[in-house]
Amino acid sequence: MIVVAVVHVLLALLLAPLLPGVINRTKAALAGRRGQPLLQAYFDLGKLLRKDVVYSTTTTWVFRAGPSAALAALLVALAIVPFANARALLAFPGDLLLFAYLLGLARFSLVTAALDTGSSFEGMGASREVTFSALAEPALLLGLVAMAREAGSVSLSDVYTRLAPVSLVEGGGPVLLLVAAAFGVVYLAENARIPFDDPNTHLELTMIHEVLILDHSGPDLAFLQYGAALKLWLLGSLAVGILIPLHGAPPVPAMLGGLAGMFLLAVVTGVIESTMARLRLVRVPQLLVGATLLSLLALLMVLA
Amino acid sequence: MPLLLASLGVLLLGGLVALAWPGHGRGSGRVAAGSVFAAAVLGIIPAIRVLAGGNVMTLDLPWEMPLGSLSIGLDGLSAFFIIPILLLGAIAALYGAAGLRDGGPRRTVATSWLMYNVLIAGMLLVVVARNGMLLLLAWELMSVASFFLVMFEDGRPEVRRAGRTYLIATHIGTAGLLVMFLLLGRGCDTLDFNAFRIGEGGPRLSGIIFLLAIVGFGTKAGFVPLHGWLPEAHPAAPSHVSAVMSGVMIKTGIYGLLRVLTFLGPPPPWFGWVLVGIGAVSGVYGVLFALAQHDLKRLLAYHSVENIGIIALGIGVGLLGRSHHLPVVAVLGFGGALLHVFNHALFKGLLFLAAGAVAHAAHTREIDSLGGLLRHMPVTGASFLVGAVAICGLPPLNGFVSEAMVYLAAFCAATSATGSFAVSGVVVITALALIGGLAAACFTKAFGIVFLGEPRSAAAADAGEVAPAMRVAMVILAAGCGVVGLCAPLLPGAAAEAIRVASGASPAEMQTSVTWVAGSLRLVVLGAGALLVTFLGMALARRRLLARRRVVSAPTWDCGYAAPTTRMQYTASSYAHPLTSLLGLSGWTRREITTPVGLFPKEAHLRTTTPDPVQDGIYAPVFAAIGRFLLRFRPLQGGMIQLYVLYIALTLLILLAWKLG
Structure with missing residues (x-):
């Protein structure tokens, strides 16, 4: 079991930067462009790691430690999230809390690093980031409660390993679909994708994530971009694990199934980004509260 | 037990010596701090012994008072509260001894130290008292001592106002x-x-007693809507006093509530629901109003309301677990609440001390006038950051451990129970999730605006690091947050005696629940260790990558605008505005605006304050109405001596008539 879990972590570490590549190629295809290479994110990371850095004179060690701390939190979170409905490396009752709060720690590091620059732009991004994530938190946690009750356990690994293909057609099916929808919204919001944020711009008054990292450069920026790819993987695998439940399949087919699910999700994200406009900022909270309501509805169905 | 009495004696003696000590108050501070240290050592030893062995100690002495004997006792619950009281008391005294010296005339400083020792002794007596009369006396001692401490700078009108509010509030509680x-x-x-034999009184009597305990102890603890005095009194008091008041004094309210619950026997479910409701409201209300504040200490005071809310949520879900016979939930709920009491003492004490250091160095607590302090005050800044991460409940620090236990209690209720009990779990989780997100917003604001960026005023630019003793106090508390976080698996076992007394669980039930949660916490700590190792690995990797590269310094990217000023930075108010307006707080925020006029405007000005709606909307009108009513009796006191003689004569006449008839 441990071997499978280790392989899953290695796969995530290796393949996470492919997700943005797939999203971008999907967008390019839908727009009739050829688009950047699939491996562009890897090229970018390699280049950034070899670049010089510029630090603002305003900044302190908080700015310099921020990217490393955020990436460390996300890496540990990777050990908690089950992939392809197999147990994760670190599984215990209550691990879902550690997962949620590690994401919180990553956010805290990023936001304080952004505030360290003293730039109004980054202040604005930081303010929006904490606003929207405060609203996304209940949606995530209530969704997890619904699934925990369905599975009768408070460990992510237990919850996901009990999901087999039959789970979606059984009585609990609608609950799982509702939670998956809520997680999908959280996935888009936390990863700063359309309709919440546009990953292609960072000098507009509507941006969130891209402006947070505006002043980082070199290896620090590489850490942040790799971290963003990992976050896509982490939250994506929560949604994919529900929609493509693979428990019971032998390890290798399950793994392939899980990977197919992840890349399918990336394609869907690309399609969403190509066909939707970004929401006005004032509408964003409504969508997040909507996601919380989906989770709550799922919870009511399980409790009833 | 003799050690405990010696601890009390040392506190009182130290206070008196401090009062009489010659010099300009500096010596008083040292004497008082020394005595609190000695008392802490003396008092913590028996407390640890009780928590480890569970041998309850009691002492009964006859006294002149009616209604029982002078009875004190030390069981797990008392011992668990003694430790933070003495620990934070001693560390804050160390800080105060360095910080309070230029506070005012000698007499005030020396008196303040006497009162400080009386406050610590009063709190100690409250948690060991085993007689209602003694508890009330100790309670008053504690309240009055803290009132005098709040009134330290009584020359300032807002301090007098805060003191008055506090005095009235605490006496409503005492009533x-x-x-x-x-x-x-x-x-x-x-x-x-x-x-006390409460079972015989029937459920109605115990219900009334429970509600009175909520009002009485809740006023001290700061349950919404009884919290009005906290945001007034905490900013007014000297910082080491705010640290003690917010870190441990308000927890005596929690102690009292837990103690009274042990008299009431098996609780009906509505007890739990009341506390879950109070906890959810206090938690969300506290953090929301904290978000809207831009006085650093006022912000922290509202955060105490939030943390008391988290504690109440834990007790509430624990009570529900008890009344639904789910001992795991009871143990986790009470355990989480108790550990949060301890953890909050550490990080809120730390944050108040750091806020005091900022006020001391920059002469203002106004967040929007500060900025960039981390470079001038590296130790204070780093300590504040540790406190901020801890209070947000983020791993790997201590806040995560206790919040996770309350969460786990709620998760167990929501996943394995039925009916309304499961719903209560959902309510608790929703509240905690909201509180968590908002607290992160609030403390990135407090740390980011105060310590990062560029200074927003000349005072902030000139601020320097505070005295070494003050730094030591903060570093000890910050280290405590880290150590407690990494010793998490030992905590439920260490607090087991206290949890057993509070939750009424049997030893066997305690054993299974504690083992279960300790198993989880062990893996949490494994995760935390992995986090630290990974972080160090990343930092090393980064260093190696940078070693061969050019590292350039340049101004922050300003999007091409060539003349930015530090006043153009994001402020605390602008940072919090999306959340406060979203959550409907802007209706309560008052704005005074002078808009710029003409083509060459001279001045513009915007000032916002967010007063407390409960204070302004409920208490102010009620107290005004009482005042108006009492004004009607004013003619009785006309100031004419003849009139007063007439009153005396009339009274005598009436008494005579009564006696005769």
Whole structure:
């Protein structure tokens, strides 16, 4: 079991930067462009790691430690999230809390690093980031409660390993679909994708994530971009694990199934980004509260 | 037990010596701090012994007071509260001894130290008292001592106002307690705790007693809507006093509530629901109003309301677990609440001390006038950051451990129970999730605007690091947050005696629940260790990558605008505005605006304050109405001596008539 879990972590570490590549190629295809290479994110990371850095004179060690701390939190979170409905490396009752709060720690590091620059732009991004994530938190946690009750356990690994293909057609099916929808919204919001944020711009008054990292450069920026790819993987695998439940399949087919699910999700994200406009900022909270309501509805169905 | 009495004695003696010590108050501070240290060592030893072995110690002495004997005792619950009281008391005294020296005339400083020692002794006595009369006396001692401490700078009108508010609030609470103890002692002619027989009074009586305890102890703890005095009194008091008041004094309210619950026997479910409701409201209300504040200490005071809310959520879900016979939930709920009491003492004490250091160095607590302090005050800044991460409940620090236990209690309720009990779990989780997100917003704001960026005023630019003793105090508390976080698996076992007394669980149930949660916490710590190792690995990797590269310094990217000023930075108000307006707080925020006029505007000005709606909307009108009513009796006191003589004569006449008739 441990071997499978280790392989899953290695796969995530290796393949996470492919997700943005797939999203971008999907967008390019839908727009009739050829688009950047699939491996562009890897090229970018390699280049950034070899670049010089510029630090603002305003900044302190908080700015310099921020990217490393955020990436460390996300890496540990990777050990908690089950992939392809197999147990994760670190599984215990209550691990879902550690997962949620590690994401919180990553956010805290990023936001304080952004505030360290003293730039109004980054202040604005930081303010929006904490606003929207405060609203996304209940949606995530209530969704997890619904699934925990369905599975009768408070460990992510237990919850996901009990999901087999039959789970979606059984009585609990609608609950799982509702939670998956809520997680999908959280996935888009936390990863700063359309309709919440546009990953292609960072000098507009509507941006969130891209402006947070505006002043980082070199290896620090590489850490942040790799971290963003990992976050896509982490939250994506929560949604994919529900929609493509693979428990019971032998390890290798399950793994392939899980990977197919992840890349399918990336394609869907690309399609969403190509066909939707970004929401006005004032509408964003409504969508997040909507996601919380989906989770709550799922919870009511399980409790009833 | 003799050690405990010696601890009390040292505190009182130290206070008196500090009062009499010659010099300009500096010596008083050292004497007082020394005595609190000695008392802490003396008092913590028996507390640890009780928590480790569970041998309850009691002492009964006859005294002149009616209603029972002078009875004190030390069981797990008392011992668990003694530790943070003495620990934070000693560390804050160390800080105060360095910080309070230029506070005012000698007399005030020396008196303040006497009161500080009396406050610590009062809190100690509150948690060991085993007689209602003694508890009320200790309670008053504690309240009055803290009132004098709040009034340290009584030359300032806002301090006098805060002191008055506090005095009134605390006595409303005491009134509730007085009635509560009379009801508890009904039927037996003593107020000794072991004589209380509540089961015989029926559910109605215990319900009334429970509600009175909520009012009486809740006023001290700061349950919404009884929290009005906290945001007034905490900013007014000197910082080491705010640290003690917010870190441990308000927890005596939690202690009292837990103690009274042990008299009431198996609780009906509505007890739990009341506390879950109070906890959810206090938690969300506290963090929301904290978000809207831009006085650093006022912000922290509102955060105490939030943390008391988290504690109440834990107790509430624990009570529900008890009444639904789910011991795991009871143990986790009470355990989480108790550990949060301890953890909050550490990080809130730390944050108040750091806020005091900022106020001391920059001469203002106004967040929007500060900025960039981390470079001038590296130790204070780093300590504040540790406190901020801890209070947001983020791993790997201590805040995560206790919040996770309350969460786990709620998760267990929501996943394995049925009906309304499961719903209560969902309510608790929703509240905690909201609180968590908002707290992160609030403390990135507090740390980011105060310590990062560029200074927004000349005072902030000139600020320097505070005295070494003050730094040591903060570093000890910050280290405590880290150590407790990494020792998490030991905590439930260490607090087991206290949890057992509070939750009423049997030893066997305790054993299984504690083992279960300790197993989880062990893996949490494994995760935390992995986090630290990974972080170090990343930092090393980064260093190696940078070693061969050019590292350039340049101004922050300003999007091409060539003349930015530090006043163009994001402020605390602008940072919090999306959330406060979203959550409907902007209706409460008052704005004074002078808009710029003409083509060459000279001045513009915007000032916002967010007063407390409960304070302004409920208490202010009620107290104004009472005042108006009492004004009607004013003609009775006309100031004419003849009139007063007439009153005396009339009174005598009436008494005579009564006696004769």
